[in-house]
Amino acid sequence: MNWLTLVVLPGAGIALLVVLARWLGFNTQPVLTGPDEARTIAHDALVAFHAEQAAIGADARAALVAGRDGRVALVRPHGDRWIVRVANGARVTRSGDTLTVALDEPLFAPVQLKLATDAAGWAARLEAKP
Amino acid sequence: MKFPDPVQIAVPFFILLIIIEMVAVKRGARGAYDWRDSATSLTMGMGSTLAGLLSAGIVAGLAFWFWQHRLFDIPIAWWSGILCFVLDDFAYYVFHRTAHRIRWFWASHVIHHSSQHYNLSTALRQTWTGFISLGFIFRLPLFLIGFPPALVFFCAALNLVYQFWIHTEVVKRLPWGLEAWLNTPSHHRVHHGTNPRYLDRNYAGVFIVWDRWLGTFEPEHDDEPVRYGIVKNLPTFNPLWTATHEWVGIAKDVWHAPSWKARWMYIAGPPGWTPDGSRDTADVIRAAWEQEQAQAQAAE
Numbered sequence: 001m002n003w004l005t006l007v008v009l010p011g012a013g014i015a016l017l018v019v020l021a022r023w024l025g026f027n028t029q030p031v032l033t034g035p036d037e038a039r040t041i042a043h044d045a046l047v048a049f050h051a052e053q054a055a056i057g058a059d060a061r062a063a064l065v066a067g068r069d070g071r072v073a074l075v076r077p078h079g080d081r082w083i084v085r086v087a088n089g090a091r092v093t094r095s096g097d098t099l100t101v102a103l104d105e106p107l108f109a110p111v112q113l114k115l116a117t118d119a120a121g122w123a124a125r126l127e128a129k130p
Numbered sequence: 131m132k133f134p135d136p137v138q139i140a141v142p143f144f145i146l147l148i149i150i151e152m153v154a155v156k157r158g159a160r161g162a163y164d165w166r167d168s169a170t171s172l173t174m175g176m177g178s179t180l181a182g183l184l185s186a187g188i189v190a191g192l193a194f195w196f197w198q199h200r201l202f203d204i205p206i207a208w209w210s211g212i213l214c215f216v217l218d219d220f221a222y223y224v225f226h227r228t229a230h231r232i233r234w235f236w237a238s239h240v241i242h243h244s245s246q247h248y249n250l251s252t253a254l255r256q257t258w259t260g261f262i263s264l265g266f267i268f269r270l271p272l273f274l275i276g277f278p279p280a281l282v283f284f285c286a287a288l289n290l291v292y293q294f295w296i297h298t299e300v301v302k303r304l305p306w307g308l309e310a311w312l313n314t315p316s317h318h319r320v321h322h323g324t325n326p327r328y329l330d331r332n333y334a335g336v337f338i339v340w341d342r343w344l345g346t347f348e349p350e351h352d353d354e355p356v357r358y359g360i361v362k363n364l365p366t367f368n369p370l371w372t373a374t375h376e377w378v379g380i381a382k383d384v385w386h387a388p389s390w391k392a393r394w395m396y397i398a399g400p401p402g403w404t405p406d407g408s409r410d411t412a413d414v415i416r417a418a419w420e421q422e423q424a425q426a427q428a429a430e
Binding site: 006007010011013014016017018020021022024025026027028044045047048078079080081083084085105106107108109 | 141145148149152153156162163164165166167168169172173175176179180183246247251324325357359362363364365366367368371375378410414415418419422
């Protein structure tokens with residue numbers, strides 16, 4: 001065992017596989033097809049979450065989903081998948097019809113959503129406790 | 131007797147099989163890859179090997195100490211090899227079940243489940259903190275029984291190598307009744323699922339019979355595709371955070387805990403336990419789902 005077998009060769013193997021994965025096109029970004037998909041994603045990810053209204057960002061790469069119990073789910077991409085968080089109590093800043101939602105969670109980047117309607121209403125929902 | 135290292139022999143085949151799976155998926159086979167996800171998984175695998183080397187001396191020392199106080203003198207032979215492999219697999223089952231049910235062990239094991247993908251690169255997404263979580267203690271009884279450490283470590287490595295190939299969506303079901311007694315891609319897909327029905331099921335390493343026997347078996351349902359990952363999926367591909375996030379979570383919870391009982395439960399309770407029930411354990415998630423199912427059936 002030496003640095004060659006412990007680090008250099010495995011590192012080269014990893015680099016080979018990662019480059020190959022990119023070259024084969026495994027670097028897609030997910031896009032929401034509509035409110036129904038956002039609702040389904042939120043329902044599947046959160047316990048006893050009954051999705052009602054959903055608002056999708058203009059780029060279809062993030063969404064807010066209101067639950068029957070007052071919770072608001074934030075749906076955002078991670079790689080080619082989605083992650084979901086309950087976003088009530090998040091820091092929300094509004095600039096016109098664009099919301100920036102920042103959660104108090106390490107390495108969870110703030111999410112920007114340009115909403116077609118009712119950005120103020122969604123901001124109020126996010127500030128409310130469920 | 132000196133045994134070969136099955137893992138070292140298998141590594142080139144691991145790489146080859148990952149390449150074959152990637153190409154197969156690209157050509158339409160069931161499965162998915164994301165280059166960022168695979169980069170994290172492979173980096174975790176390499177880090178796990180390095181971390182394992184750091185603690186190997188202590189683990190081997192403990193193994194020999196227990197073996198010196200053994201109950202029986204078990205020779206290295208074909209029959210003891212088979213017996214050791216089966217018992218080691220049962221020890222793995224007990225470890226694995228504990229790793230999902232006690233947060234201290236989960237903090238280390240969660241790394242393996244932290245990918246939302248299920249492919250051969252996921253198999254290599256392994257912990258860096260296995261020694262800290264004391265996962266090795268589950269094999270100590272084998273040395274105390276009298277199995278020579280070299281034999282146990284050889285069987286454990288074979289078990290690890292076996293578990294590589296079952297991390298795939300390409301293989302649907304195995305033929306010839308193998309699904310009845312072996313851990314297969316189908317059974318292990320269930321294990322990686324976050325669907326309430328699939329949570330904390332199919333802990334087996336090689337033989338699924340342990341799950342069938344001890345009531346933790348769940349078959350894969352073709353009408354319910356597995357959603358891979360963890361209940362609260364990670365928002366980053368950062369390997370360091372992947373390796374440590376649950377330990378950081380434990381530290382924060384223990385620091386802010388309202389009582390000593392709560393501190394203990396944050397460490398030794400199930401993942402998701404909180405004194406006020408503000409998070410969900412696997413049992414709570416399953417119960418909520420079962421209630422939802424019952425209500426839906428009653429409404430029909």
